Amino acid sequence: MRVLHTADFHAGRLLRGFDRTPEIHEALSEIAALAKSERADVVLISGDLFDTGNPSADAEASVFDFFLRLRDAGIPGVAIAGNHDSAARLDSVAGLLGWVGIQVVAQPTPNPVEMVRHVSTRSGETLTVGALPYLSERRLVKAADLLGGDTGTWRQKYREGMGFFLRRLGEGFRPGSVNMVMAHTTIDGAIPSGSERTIQFDLTNHYTLSGLQLPAGAQYVALGHIHKPQQVSEAPVAAYPGSIIQLDFGEAGEKKQVNLIEVQAGGRPVITPIPLASGRELKTVRADLDAIEQRLEREKAFTGLLKVVVRAPAGTALPGLKDRVLRAAPNTLAVELDAQQEDLATPELKREGLSLMELYERYHRERRGELPGDLRAAFKEADEQAREEEVA
Incomplete structure (x- = not known):
């Protein structure tokens, strides 16, 4: 099975008032073409499709055009919401996107197993994806309410709460299937891009997870949130593909890429970084x-x-x-x-x-x-x- 992993589009990004959306659209067109030329069976998008919760029409057009290009190539996809996305907004169009082959997991459910997606590929193999959208501490507390947990304890134990979701997602893995996890989060040891942003909209962004909390049964963990491409875990293999263009001057000089993962059920994945040419330096x-x-x-x-x-x-x-x-x-x-x-x-x-x-x-x-x-x-x-x- 060949899986193309990308993340952090940030469609609608303004840099000092300069709209980067045309460059992002160009990069998305390049990625769709790569998915076709590299014979990808599935495309995974690990969050931050948009730069704001209320994206411009051009930003939405860029992302939706990308999904339509995948549909035209017969390539299904799975996407999760990131911290810059409006989970409710993405959830509202999940049904429509499903018609073009894009399964969206935007918000947690009381039963985490419901966040597991199964994708049938052209080769006849099945990809099982435990999809965990971005969960700030505040969202995690709301999820704890739904599950009947002690919210005070969950607030102080972010890792344990996230670990709960990850373990439950692992329970959805199937023997004979390629099993993966998607998450928009920060793993201990991840190296961020230098960012010129001095104000974080999410005040709980300093929470991180240990690589030891990732489900052992996952053959690959498709991460988003960190803009610098890197692998952060060996067992299971977990990697960030990074953002698709240099989004701000803190990312100057970084080479952007997507990850092509080749893997069989039960086997160890082989990751091939594919460089991207789009976007102004x-x-x-x-x-x-x-x-x-x-x-x-x-x-x-x-x-x-x-x-x-x-x-x-x-x-x-x-x-x-x-x-x-x-x-x-x-x-x-x-x-x-x-x-x-x-x-x-x-x-x-x-x-x-x-x-x-x-x-x-x-x-x-x-x-x-x-x-x-x-x-x-x-x-x-x-x-x-x-x-x-x-x-x-």
Whole structure:
């Protein structure tokens, strides 16, 4: 059996206001073509199909076009929700996606065995997938309620709660079938991409799992959430394929890929990384204030997107700096001052003493403009609730 594993599309991603969706659409078209040329029997998508819970029409069109391309090639798929996805939104279209051969597991069920999917392939073999969508601590507590567990205990024992779901998913494995697990989570020892994001929407993102908790009967664990491609476990074999393009400047220089897994029932999988060519390359360039033009001249042939970090003496007046950089390098998305000088040269960028709300307002202003009142209220409510739970 040949299984193509991908994850972390983040369709709809804006980088400093620049829409990356066309590049993501191109990458998804490339992956669909690879699935066909590599004779994949099944495609697994381990979460974060979208960058936000309310994606744009173009973002949805990109992902749904990918699914239609798989349908046209006769290749079924299984997808789970990630922490950036709206689980309820994906759940609402699960029935429709099933008509094109994409089985979606967006939310946990009271009986985890119901999250096991069986896929019949063209070769006659069956793939059994224990599909575990992203579960924040708060979602896990809600699931514990459904199961009649002690929510206070579950909140303090995230690993044990996740372990419960993983064990139950393993109970759905079938002899004579290729058995796999999908999960959108962080495994101990996983190396993240450097990220320029300073605010996490999920305040419980620091929870991790041990590789020892993965079901021993799984022949491969298809992971999502970490954007840097890597294998994180040998027994069972578990791997992140990573994001499909360089999503922010923290991922600059990373080579993107999908994983092709060749495996027979009961056998050990063979993983072949397949590089992706789509998406503009990102690069950070550092230059002294008096040598910006000379430094950027060396980047004339670079067709990707730049972040330019300018080193300047403290107290230097910097009128028109961004215009000066853009004249030399029109493909620049961000112009920043050297971190050592930032607080002195631009006091408004100081973060010390700012509240979480103020930091979020700044983040939103940089990415999408002024923060709407309803979103401000929702963020405030979530922040207050998180503080109350932390105190409790």
